[in-house]
Amino acid sequence: xxxxxxxxxxxxxxxxxxxxxxxxxxxxxxxxxxxxxxxxxxxxxxxxxxxxxxxxxxxxxxxxxxxxxxxxxxxxxxxxxxxxxxxxxxxxxxxxxxxxxxxxxxxxxxxxxxxxxxxxxxxxxxxxxxxxxxxxxxxxxxxxxxxxxxxxxxxxxxxxxxxxxxxxxxxxxxxxxxxxxxxxxxxxxxxxxxxxxxxxxxxxxxxxxxxxxxxxxxxxxxxxxxxxxxxxxxxxxxxxxxxxxxxxxxxxxxxxxxxxxxxxxxxxxxxxxxxxxxxxxxxxxxxxxxxxxxxxxx
Amino acid sequence: xxxxxxxxxxxxxxxxxxxxxxxxxxxxxxxxxxxxxxxxxxxxxxxxxxxxxxxxxxxxxxxxxxxxxxxxxxxxxxxxxxxxxxxxxxxxxxxxxxxxxxxxxxxxxxxxxxxxxxxxxxxxxxxxxxxxxxxxxxxxxxxxxxxxxxxxxxxxxxxxxxxxxxxxxxxxxxxxxxxxxxxxxxxxxxxxxxxxxxxxxxxxxxxxxxxxxxxxxxxxxxxxxxxxxxxxxxxxxxxxxxxxxxxxxxxxxxxx
Numbered sequence: 421x422x423x424x425x426x427x428x429x430x431x432x433x434x435x436x437x438x439x440x441x442x443x444x445x446x447x448x449x450x451x452x453x454x455x456x457x458x459x460x461x462x463x464x465x466x467x468x469x470x471x472x473x474x475x476x477x478x479x480x481x482x483x484x485x486x487x488x489x490x491x492x493x494x495x496x497x498x499x500x501x502x503x504x505x506x507x508x509x510x511x512x513x514x515x516x517x518x519x520x521x522x523x524x525x526x527x528x529x530x531x532x533x534x535x536x537x538x539x540x541x542x543x544x545x546x547x548x549x550x551x552x553x554x555x556x557x558x559x560x561x562x563x564x565x566x567x568x569x570x571x572x573x574x575x576x577x578x579x580x581x582x583x584x585x586x587x588x589x590x591x592x593x594x595x596x597x598x599x600x601x602x603x604x605x606x607x608x609x610x611x612x613x614x615x616x617x618x619x620x621x622x623x624x625x626x627x628x629x630x631x632x633x634x635x636x637x638x639x640x641x642x643x644x645x646x647x648x649x650x651x652x653x654x655x656x657x658x659x660x661x662x663x664x665x666x667x668x669x670x671x672x673x674x675x676x677x678x679x680x681x682x683x684x685x686x687x688x689x690x691x692x693x694x695x696x697x698x699x700x701x702x703x704x705x706x707x708x709x710x711x712x713x714x715x716x717x718x
Numbered sequence: 719x720x721x722x723x724x725x726x727x728x729x730x731x732x733x734x735x736x737x738x739x740x741x742x743x744x745x746x747x748x749x750x751x752x753x754x755x756x757x758x759x760x761x762x763x764x765x766x767x768x769x770x771x772x773x774x775x776x777x778x779x780x781x782x783x784x785x786x787x788x789x790x791x792x793x794x795x796x797x798x799x800x801x802x803x804x805x806x807x808x809x810x811x812x813x814x815x816x817x818x819x820x821x822x823x824x825x826x827x828x829x830x831x832x833x834x835x836x837x838x839x840x841x842x843x844x845x846x847x848x849x850x851x852x853x854x855x856x857x858x859x860x861x862x863x864x865x866x867x868x869x870x871x872x873x874x875x876x877x878x879x880x881x882x883x884x885x886x887x888x889x890x891x892x893x894x895x896x897x898x899x900x901x902x903x904x905x906x907x908x909x910x911x912x913x914x915x916x917x918x919x920x921x922x923x924x925x926x927x928x929x930x931x932x933x934x935x936x937x938x939x940x941x942x943x944x945x946x947x948x949x950x951x952x953x954x955x956x957x958x959x960x961x962x963x964x965x966x967x968x969x970x971x972x973x974x
Binding site: 621622624625626627628629630631632634635638639640643644646647716717 | 771773797798799800801802803804805807809810811812813814815816824825826827828829830832835836839868882883886
């Protein structure tokens with residue numbers, strides 16, 4: 421259909437290999453080399469005979485989770501389902517406390533580590549104080565907050581748990597702090613980036629109406645980013661439920677404690693009961709956050 | 719400042735790096751006057767409006783609003799002057815997931831302490847709500863007081879932006895292409911409303927417009943800008959030739 425285009429002189433295509441292209445090629449090469457080094461491949465997915473037996477036994481029980489303990493228990497032990505519910509409750513309580521604390525930490529850090537509220541502040545004939553704030557104080561706080569967040573995030577919650585177990589023993593405080601610190605760092609980083617990336621039109625308008633940098637942050641930038649912040653906070657709450665459950669492996673009375681104990685006794689039915697409880701918790705949070713997001717956006 | 723701010727620009731030049739946005743601008747806008755800025759895209763209209771409220775600083779020359787020379791003001795004093803000047807942005811610049819009421823209340827942030835601002839955002843005083851309602855009613859969307867802005871149509875959002883600027887209790891209104899995002903009928907209504915309100919309240923009005931017909935219909939004074947310079951500054955009652963020239967200039971701009 422299309423008419424033939426006269427093929428006269430064309431501008432020569434740029435020959436330079438882009439830096440980005442080289443980096444992508446290097447990353448792909450690194451992935452391949454790592455896989456070879458680790459002997460990854462479909463062959464390693466075939467388990468040995470004993471392994472196949474154990475795995476089969478475990479996954480078959482997924483269809484029939486236990487409703488009662490699979491062996492004799494001490495008299496006075498609450499029934500399995502009650503234990504599961506209690507463990508679930510404990511998991512939620514620790515996750516929720518950790519999340520509340522990490523939200524406070526995260527929001528404070530997000531304020532310090534976002535720059536949209538001071539960087540666009542137009543200059544008046546500036547006083548020394550304002551110049552100092554814009555040129556040194558605000559950038560210094562910004563940099564410090566970024567470093568603090570990196571330190572908080574770079575250690576996994578399980579490693580924090582090891583540290584706090586040594587410091588405070590097996591207390592609830594240890595569990596809550598172990599989750600709240602890395603989560604606070606992550607929330608701070610992601611929140612600050614969401615705030616900085618939100619559209620700045622409203623902030624600009626408030627500035628034009630004479631609003632101060634603080635007012636610009638709280639009324640122009642923060643509400644603009646709020647639905648995203650909410651969605652992300654919910655996602656992190658889901659993560660904190662999982663983290664709280666896994667902390668049970670250290671002996672905190674959350675779902676992980678019972679999962680580990682049943683697993684060691686080869687009571688796979690019980691393991692599945694606890695796993696389904698955890699899945700149910702995550703699903704409830706997911707449905708709740710989905711509903712909230714719809715309400716915020718509609 | 720008194721209602722009807724007066725703007726004086728003397729030999730103003732603004733450059734963004736090597737690109738000269740405005741040059742050799744001498745301009746007086748009298749108290750209570752209604753002025754339309756016309757000209758092709760990229761001519762420097764937005765920059766000129768930014769100069770008037772001090773968000774753009776001239777590289778040369780002076781900008782004065784009433785008795786204040788904007789270049790000599792401290793950041794705080796400049797903020798106070800800005801609080802007296804309403805600005806309606808091309809993209810309206812509202813906060814979509816917040817109610818109309820709060821968006822309008824934002825207009826007066828420049829005069830509020832952070833505590834008053836928090837109060838306005840959470841439990842606004844009855845008097846403030848009544849005042850917002852009165853303004854919304856004046857611009858024709860009183861019933862949308864508690865509606866989140868994201869649920870409003872383009873035309874209604876425009877009214878919210880106007881209401882926010884009015885709630886500022888400004889001495890002057892600046893508007894940057896305020897009707898570029900709505901259909902012609904709504905655009906005409908909005909421009910008419912703004913001109914009428916400014917006349918009622920004796921506010922100085924300076925609006926940039928792409929639509930020459932609207933500019934000629936509603937504004938007694940038109941300023942044509944092209945490539946950073948004022949090419950004419952006339953009463954709109956004058957001969958068509960000026961406007962033909964601007965159209966020609968626009969055409970020329972598109973070719974180059």
